[in-house]
Amino acid sequence: MAHSQVWKQWRWVASIALAGTLFASQPHAGQVAARGVGATSLANDSWPYFGRDRNNTRFSPLTQVDLTNVSKLGTAWTTSLGQFQVLSESFPQVIGNTMFVTTNTDEIIALDAVTGKVKWHYASPVDFSLSTGVGGYGVSVNRGVAVMNGKAYVLTFDDKLQAITEDTGERLWQSQVANPHLGYYETMAPTAWNGLVFVGASGSQDGVRGFVAAYDANTGKQVWRFYTVPAPGTSWVPKGIHGGGGVYMPPTIDTSTGILYFGTGTPSPVLLGTERQGPNLYSDSIVAVKASTGKLLWAYQEVPHDQWSYGAASPVAIFDSTINGKKVHAVGEAGKDGHVYVLDAATGKLLFTPPAYVKVNHPTPTTKGVISCPGTIGGSPYSPIAFSPLTHAAYVGGIDLCFKITITKSAVGGERDFAGTRAPVGKAFGTLSAVDVNSGNFLWKVKMATPLVGGVSVTASHILFTSGQNGIFYAVDDRTGKIVWKANVGLATGSAPVIYSVNGTEYVAIALGGSAVTGAQHLGKLGASVMVMKLGGAPIKPLSSPGLQVAP
């Protein structure tokens, strides 16, 4: 064979070899999928929004902690949120090496995400008693901040939206977003995007008229307001202090379409359906509005004419489903009524029959009382779902607890427009479920020894992290539901874990202390601390309550 012919052959082989080398160097499909949802360098990966990404999926692309080494997680640091702080529904956010966490007294604490050292601490004189005018429903919690363009935004119990400097914790402005004398109170974290800050308000059980509003992020001036229910005395809303449809969790923005999604609460008078005819739109709904104007695009009502306090309270997540071979941009939410709803993000059309993640059986309430499952705290009182693009599953942590509901002719329970009494029946359990968003089928569903309140988070290494009311922190294989590791962290939980990395070290953080539901139903030990874990950290020691007696 002539020299030129040999070289041509070797050149062909070399080309194939080079091509193969290039192909082999590309990340495999799983990693591509992970990168496709915003993966960044392992060295430094933040959790900059409520649900880590704009879609609220609570999916972390980090893989340093995986199923083979998760048992080596130990304590990196713990920080108490205050000597007299009890209850924590705060969902921490991490930007760079700063963690932002709120207290149930509406303070913001900026912590060094590596050491837990306090960088700055913001507190303002919030009036925590104004809502007592509607019966004394004065439990204050705060679910976090929104950070955008050097500002952190927080809502206070007395209905102020405040803008704080991200670096130093100094207040720039505040706006009164609702009137607390009417029964409104704030517990949610706001959402910030494109120069706007979006807020809702709590208080359905007090007869407030629910809304979502947008405020100018620089000036605090209101840009638009969308009411979720009609004004009292119009349409289905009775005259007087009635309405409902409160928005309890941060709205979710689809940055690709400019559509804002949120869930609305129960109509009022709560439980007493005879006083409000028809479906009671748009209570108990997933609602889509144009983010720039608040114009209604569509609404899907999960529970028409709600008589069980089954609001769509938990936040909406955005992801893609494949239905009958076609990709559908979708939104999903775990309703208080015990079902997972997955809808077409563009039209609000239901993509499949909502699966039940807890026991469901709710007869029409009567004056003699009925057993309703789930109870009025819901299968998910506000807990966000998580979505993994690797498994195409929506993960739900639930409360399996029935209530006896008895309706009355007028409010008796302390909340101004809650027309009935309710009491738990039997022992409370939890459920942890994985729902295939392409079919609505369960990939798996497990019973948990403890109610799960606050939500779940998942990672690209197939770990689902969550924490129970029994003070146990869980790592679960998100493909099977098998618990692969657990640790006694001591305190109940009212929020979901966050996973981040700084300088090449992956951290798993959880705000501990229990939720208002925990305290009201005596589900677990209360406190208020942040615990952060890392591989090779110190042995995890359970945190204790303030060490005080529990009032009978």
Added chain:
Amino acid sequence: MSSGTFGPRHRWYVSILIALVTVVSLSAGGLRGGSNAHAAGAPAAIKVVPGWPGGITVYKGRYRLTNSSDPSFAKSGMLTVFTRVVPHQPKPQMSGILSLYADSGTNVLYLSHFTTTGTKLSANVTLGIYTGPEIGKFVVTMHQGAELVANFVPVLGGSTVKIQFTRFSKNPHP
């Protein structure tokens, strides 16, 4: 009786004296060994009465914290006294929300189980929620017109904090 002699009459007198001393001693010991209720100076049991004298009308409203003996506990604050419906209670119960602002941050304490024990007016103090961990007692030491002075007495020891309030509204929700 001759001098220097301890005769029969003397022995009789001594016997009576010894008997008397014995009787008195036994009686005194019995008193000391008896129940406290029978001991001299022991107070009778004091009944704990729900609520404060005069009822909610006298105390309800909003108070501004005007002074605190411990600034780290509170430099300013607000107390709201009102009634709320409590599960399994036939009538609305006196309740309070105490917001405390200090350099270290904000704390919200919940007051419940208002009771009167003799002249002592007190309430339980809990954290987080009315049924949360009890951390102390709110004990009124002076109430005159719009002025109210109380001690926060921690349950597990620690210093008592004296706090003074002035009521600026009789309406819990102006």
